[in-house]
Amino acid sequence: MPSAGHSAAPTRFAYLGPEGTFAEAALVRLVGSLGTTPGVSAHPEASIATALAAVRAGEREAALVPMENSVEGSVPATMDGLVVGDPLVITREVFLEVGFVLAVRPGTTAAGVRTVASHPHALAQCRGRIAELLPAADVVPTASTADAARRVAEGGYDAAVCAAIAAERYGLDALVTDLADHPGAVTRFVLVQRPGPPAGPTGADKTTITAVITDRTGALLDLLAEFAVRGISLTRIESRPTRERLGVYSFSIDCEGHVADARVGDALAALHRLCEEVRFLGSYPRADAGAGKPVEEKVGDAAFAGAQAWLARVREGSAV
Numbered sequence: 335m336p337s338a339g340h341s342a343a344p345t346r347f348a349y350l351g352p353e354g355t356f357a358e359a360a361l362v363r364l365v366g367s368l369g370t371t372p373g374v375s376a377h378p379e380a381s382i383a384t385a386l387a388a389v390r391a392g393e394r395e396a397a398l399v400p401m402e403n404s405v406e407g408s409v410p411a412t413m414d415g416l417v418v419g420d421p422l423v424i425t426r427e428v429f430l431e432v433g434f435v436l437a438v439r440p441g442t443t444a445a446g447v448r449t450v451a452s453h454p455h456a457l458a459q460c461r462g463r464i465a466e467l468l469p470a471a472d473v474v475p476t477a478s479t480a481d482a483a484r485r486v487a488e489g490g491y492d493a494a495v496c497a498a499i500a501a502e503r504y505g506l507d508a509l510v511t512d513l514a515d516h517p518g519a520v521t522r523f524v525l526v527q528r529p530g531p532p533a534g535p536t537g538a539d540k541t542t543i544t545a546v547i548t549d550r551t552g553a554l555l556d557l558l559a560e561f562a563v564r565g566i567s568l569t570r571i572e573s574r575p576t577r578e579r580l581g582v583y584s585f586s587i588d589c590e591g592h593v594a595d596a597r598v599g600d601a602l603a604a605l606h607r608l609c610e611e612v613r614f615l616g617s618y619p620r621a622d623a624g625a626g627k628p629v630e631e632k633v634g635d636a637a638f639a640g641a642q643a644w645l646a647r648v649r650e651g652s653a654v
């Protein structure tokens with residue numbers, strides 16, 4: 335029997351743990367949107383790297399990990415974790431508003447806080463407020479916000495920057511609420527799975543790739559032109575170091591559309607010709623405000639099919 339591939343909703347999820355992370359909240363939202371699936375289980379992992387490894391090893395079907403934030407940008411552990419190692423593909427995206435509290439053991443006052451711990455993205459989003467409230471405190475990165483809360487509860491650090499729900503989960507008090515420097519930040523999480531037959535297009539999809547281009551004049555312009563001439567909008571583009579040498583970059587790109595759409599398939603094939611290396615990282619339903627934007631008629635599948643049919647007639651001599 336052919337595999338249902340990514341059309342079937344996964345049931346065994348890994349997420350960046352421990353309990354109380356934003357990743358867990360995003361997973362709850364995702365599972366809710368997939369419908370009540372019997373037998374769903376969620377497994378906290380110590381880091382983004384171990385969550386991805388659990389999927390690569392086949393221990394879990396899917397992992398939900400943070401990809402980027404509206405204030406702080408991309409999450410390097412996820413970006414790099416998707417590019418290095420056995421292939422993985424994104425099958426869903428989830429957006430979650432994130433708000434932070436400063437969580438302490440009951441009875442601790444601001445004067446008693448010498449160390450503040452959290453995930454680097456959470457610390458970065460609260461940098462100004464932490465400096466203002468706790469100018470002398472040491473700031474310590476941890477694997478996740480809830481990991482910091484757990485360590486505070488265990489006595490390892492004095493304060494954690496985490497979700498209100500994590501403070502509650504680990505028996506901590508919120509010394510300060512609304513800690514973020516820029517309220518209203520949104521984090522985008524992605525669900526990753528091992529490659530398989532992709533779910534079909536929904537009409538409002540995104541595709542993620544990475545492309546390595548050589549150091550030559552106009553190389554990036556050539557890459558971008560392949561999207562532009564086919565009417566494909568990019569929703570994210572950033573460069574990541576390849577770790578090879580300065581001057582060779584990997585571009586991480588999200589574009590509108592699905593690999594099964596003619597214009598997107600064509601553009602990816604063109605990039606394969608043009609770039610040193612292209613890695614397909616998945617086509618999946620988009621969950622942001624851009625969903626529902628109509629595709630221009632001249633770059634729709636029917637226009638591509640019509641053009642191919644015309645070319646076939648030219649080649650067989652029945653049309654010019």
Ligand SMILES: O=C(O)C(=O)Cc1ccccc1
Binds near residue numbers: 354358
């Ligand atoms: O550590 C967490 O709770 C995460 O899910 C990662 C994260 C950290 C900071 C903002 C958004 C997500």
